Amino acid sequence: MFLILISTLIDYIAGIKMDEKLTKKGRRPFLIISLISNLGIxxxxxxxNFFNDSFASLFELLNIPYLIPSLSIILPVGISFYTFQTMGYSIDVYKGKIKAEHHLGYFALYVTYFPQLVAGPIEKSSNLLPQFKVKQFVEYKRVTDGLKLMTWGFFKKVVIADQISPMIKYVTDNPEQFNGFSVLLCSCLFIYQIYCDFSAYSDIAIGGAQVMGVRLMENFRRPFFAKSLSELWNRWHISLINWFQEYIFSPLGGSKKGRRKAYRNVMIVFLVSGLWHGASYNFLIWGILNGLVIVLTLRFTKLKSEANKKLGSFRKSVWYRRFLRVKTYLIFAVLGILFYTSDLYAAQVLGKSLFKGWSNDIMGIISNEGNSRAHILYLGHDSIRFIALLIGIMVLEYVHYIQEYKGSVREILATKSVFFRWTLYIGITLLIMAYSFDQEIPFIYFQF
Incomplete structure (x- = not known):
């Protein structure tokens, strides 16, 4: 709370001071104070500790004494989110895009708005601040729509993400014991876990804010329908990607200053993205590899267009679109090995295992000798839980299909009978409650 208070007061005062200056030159010192304060914290x-330990290892390798100690500190709540949110506010005031907020209460509420404080979405001040000044009334449809979205979020978190979590842990605790099929299955399931976990929090935050009359931005837009990795990132954690595009990619020149600089800017954005997700080499390499795949895709655009010409009408077929989606999903899943493993050693072991033992795994699933199916296919779960998980994922994808091609699920449900709707709502709520008794697993993005 002390850190949030410091960040709030510094950016509040800096914003007012910048508002008083007529030129960017006069505003610049206050922007620098704001950025240094936020980035410093x-x-x-x-x-x-990440950089200090890295230097200590390097000095040890060179047989040079290193005396700077590590700090025994914990990561403060929501620090990656509210620092980016307040920095965006300061930059917008500096550029003259918005007027500074002179009411400390409203500004403090913008920084600490509780539904999205700890895990986003990262909101722009131009969207969130004006809504706090509107007198609110209870509106039945708005409130119930918000509650429905929150319920859908709890379904994704409790019924899907939390059921996958022990399966991922089962693999990462003993990475040497698994071959290609299990590693790929684990990676594919992890992508569903992190999506359902993080998008669930966003749904709960957006739904909770909607109940109170505040509209937060959409943070996920059915990423597994993407046909390329760059499209997937435009559908995934949208508020963060928009922040990177507006405050890092565009100021660096975007894609306007030639191909090489565009590639460089993409790599810088994903390097920062990797570090934003966590202070470890796993996240750093994960960010770099995501950026590299996108740069290579941009680099060979001409080759891709020539290949598309040869494919002809098949390129417009549903099967080709499905192929592109599966390809994108598998690339994202394989890169995800670096995300869900605790260190580079475990990532290296699973990365190597991905390419071996496929025939043994398949024979083990078929024969089930020594209950090998539970180890290879169910990843520590029993068959009933595994099937229930698959049904949950199928429900999720069916809802996504409706949203992508047919429109709002809420509007479609509104055409159904009251009996059908309330049976569905009560059924989902009871299902969430039943699964909730098992375990309590924190949201993954709380650690960032």
């Missing part, structure tokens, strides 16, 4: 609490 973020770097100290999130990245100090």
């Amino acid at each position: 973020l770097c100290l609490f999130k990245y100090y």
Whole structure:
């Protein structure tokens, strides 16, 4: 709370001071104070030990004494989110895009708005601040729509994400015991886990805010319907990607200053994205590899267009679109090995295992000798839980299909009978409650 208070007061005062200056030159010192304060707090609490330990290892390798100690600190709640949110506000005031907020209460509410404080979406001040000044009334449809979205979020979190979590842990606890099929299955399931976990929080935050009359931005837009990795990232954690595009990619020149600089800017954005997700080499390499895949895709655009010409009408077929989606999903899943493993050693072991033992795994699933199916296919779960999980994922994808091609699920449900709707709502609520008794697993993005 002390850190949030410091960040709030510094950016509040800096914003007012910048508002008083007529030129960017006069505003610049206050922007610098704001950025240094926010980045200083973020770097100290999130990245100090990572870089300090890296230097210590390097000095040890060179047989040079290194006396700077690590700090015994914990990561403060929501620090990666509210620092980016307040920095965006300061930059917008500096550029003259918005007027500074002179009411400390409203500004403090913008920084600490509780539904999205700890895990986003990262909101722009131009969207969120004006809504706090509107007198609110209870509106039945708005409130119930918000509650429905929150319920859908709890379904994704409790019924899907939390059921996958022990399966991922089962693999990462003993990575040497698994071959290609199990590693790929684990990676594919992890992508569903992190999507259902993080998008669930966004749904709950957006739904909770909607109940109170505040509209937060959409943070996920059916990423598994993407036909390329760049499209997937435009559908995934949209508020963060928009922040990177507006405050890093565009100021660096975007894609306007030639191909090479565009490639460089993409790599910088994904390097920062990797570090934003966590202070470890796993996340750093994960970000770099995502950026590299996108750069290579941009680099060979001409080759891709020539291949598309040869494919002819098949390129417009549903099967080709499905192929592109599966390809994109598998690339994202394989890169995800670096995300869900605790260190580079485990990532290396699973990465190597991905390419071996496929025939043994398939024979083990078929024969089920020594209950091998539970180990290879169910990843520590029993068959009933595994099938229930698959049904949950199928329900999720069916809802996504409706949203992508047919429109709003809420509008479609509104055409159904009251009996059908309330049976569905009560059924989903009871299902969430039943699954909730099992375990309590924190949201993954709370650690960022």
